Amino acid sequence: MNKENLNKNEMKKVAIGVDIGGTNTAIGVVDDLGNVMVKDNIETPSHGDIDRFIDDLAIAIRELIHSVTLMNPASEIMGIGIGAPNGNYYTGTIDYAPNLSFRGVVHLVKLLKLKFPEYKAIALTNDANAAAIGEMIYGGAKGMKNFVMYTLGTGVGTGIVVNGDLVYGHDGFAGECGHTVLIPDGRMCGCGTPGHLEAYCSAPGMKRTAFELMVKYNATDSLLANKSFLELDSKAIFDAAEKGDKVANEVFELTGKWLGQGLADTVHYLSPEAIFLFGGPTAAGDYIFRPTLESMNHHLLPIWKNKIKILPSQLKPGDAAIVGASALVYKELEK
């Protein structure tokens, strides 16, 4: 394929995607269809030294670009997109990210621009926003002007697209729908406030629900009863549900009921064409999508009932963070 492209003497557009996580930073070169061509990992430092991290990151990026250019000399690098916790699109900074070792405000985009002055588009946002842009550029939201992305994982992140643009809000941090109140004075959320959607609909939220139900029914016969609070995860709950486990099935019913309530709120705010779900718990397919859709429709005003789609993300699970981040580049070039 590369050879063929080369023969045609066609430039092939690619973009760099960087996903900065708590312990690991993944970097990939992504083609214009959203496929990761090559990728690499470096440590996210625990020492807080941003300059050393930028040096390491720049070296890793240069090496990947080199190998892509070897594969296809006609590759045209469009820019670098970065997803990071508390990544601020407006300022290009990572601001007080609780899970990263960097102190205060880190001028990531500015520092990367010094390393890569040749690229016009270097941009940063948080991972859920990056996923939403990835869905819009490469995935199931192509051509959609109004949609919302929910990423269900350790937390619940959201990216909101209105009139074809990501909603960043006044300060760059819009789209924290996981921290809206689902049940007043309910379960404690990781952020320290009770009752948030994230405390119910994230993967750990599902685990909490499983234990809540085992407590309620004293369900020593559940397939989940032999797992510790540390061990149990959403994959195990899915496996048990498929085997007919009552507790596991009820976890999905309840999670769907709660998530559907939250998604109905989202529709009442934004009236999107569709809501995309991404992340581990969505691997359960209909176990989670069916009760979520039922609950959402139950809560919707008549004008929206049975009209709003809930769709699985089309981004590949393993690469989604890199792919999403790389998509930022194309949004940036639109400006």
Added chain:
Amino acid sequence: MNKENLNKNEMKKVAIGVDIGGTNTAIGVVDDLGNVMVKDNIETPSHGDIDRFIDDLAIAIRELIHSVTLMNPASEIMGIGIGAPNGNYYTGTIDYAPNLSFRGVVHLVKLLKLKFPEYKAIALTNDANAAAIGEMIYGGAKGMKNFVMYTLGTGVGTGIVVNGDLVYGHDGFAGECGHTVLIPDGRMCGCGTPGHLEAYCSAPGMKRTAFELMVKYNATDSLLANKSFLELDSKAIFDAAEKGDKVANEVFELTGKWLGQGLADTVHYLSPEAIFLFGGPTAAGDYIFRPTLESMNHHLLPIWKNKIKILPSQLKPGDAAIVGASALVYKELEK
């Protein structure tokens, strides 16, 4: 002033605002500072005859234009903006409005364009969206790119502005935040679903809270105890609160607590610069603003605590619907 303008031979921009309510349609000519120069009322028909209504409306508009032109021959009519329940900006139609006698979908903008082909800008939306645009064009949100308007009245309406534009969503009906769930399985909302914010934070919601508290405390000594469920309104609750009535004061504390929870959700979705409150209950000033702000800050993630303003609308109560509708004209001309 008119004479002076005339002497200067300056064109003075004015816009027509139309507010279609359940029984009454208000029409006004609004100057570019948001002042109503002349206004009139016609009946909103109960007979469902849209053609006759359009005839009446066109005559009333022509008469108002005539009188404004007499006042100032240099008046330049920029267009007509209409606020109506279930008004759809995209299609220019009123769709299945439960409180109007028109059946199904009414092509209001199309019909008005036939009457007024000379105006480029004729546009329609719902009343809360119109109020938000009014706030942006003439009021306290001038220069703001991201804000949300809450109108507290018989219901709770909202208008969302992102990047300087009203959020209409996929189908034109975005911004129904009054119908998000505040308390699951709580009070029945007018829409037939339990627990919505509107059932707590509208004027009738405050009345329901007052009776709930009188029941709780068996408060025969409350200044509100001699009013029937039909009679009691938010003005009476305010008057009683000012006289130190315990029940009335607690109504404001609870309404603020609930509204603040909802506004925190709004911030987590959209990260606005400010949230504006409009409507009867806001006349109570600090009685409602203080507990709302406290509750909102209590619920906000640390990055937003004490950073988001809750502001009273700068639109004059009596004319706000007309003024808001007229502002649509200027947004339309921007395109």
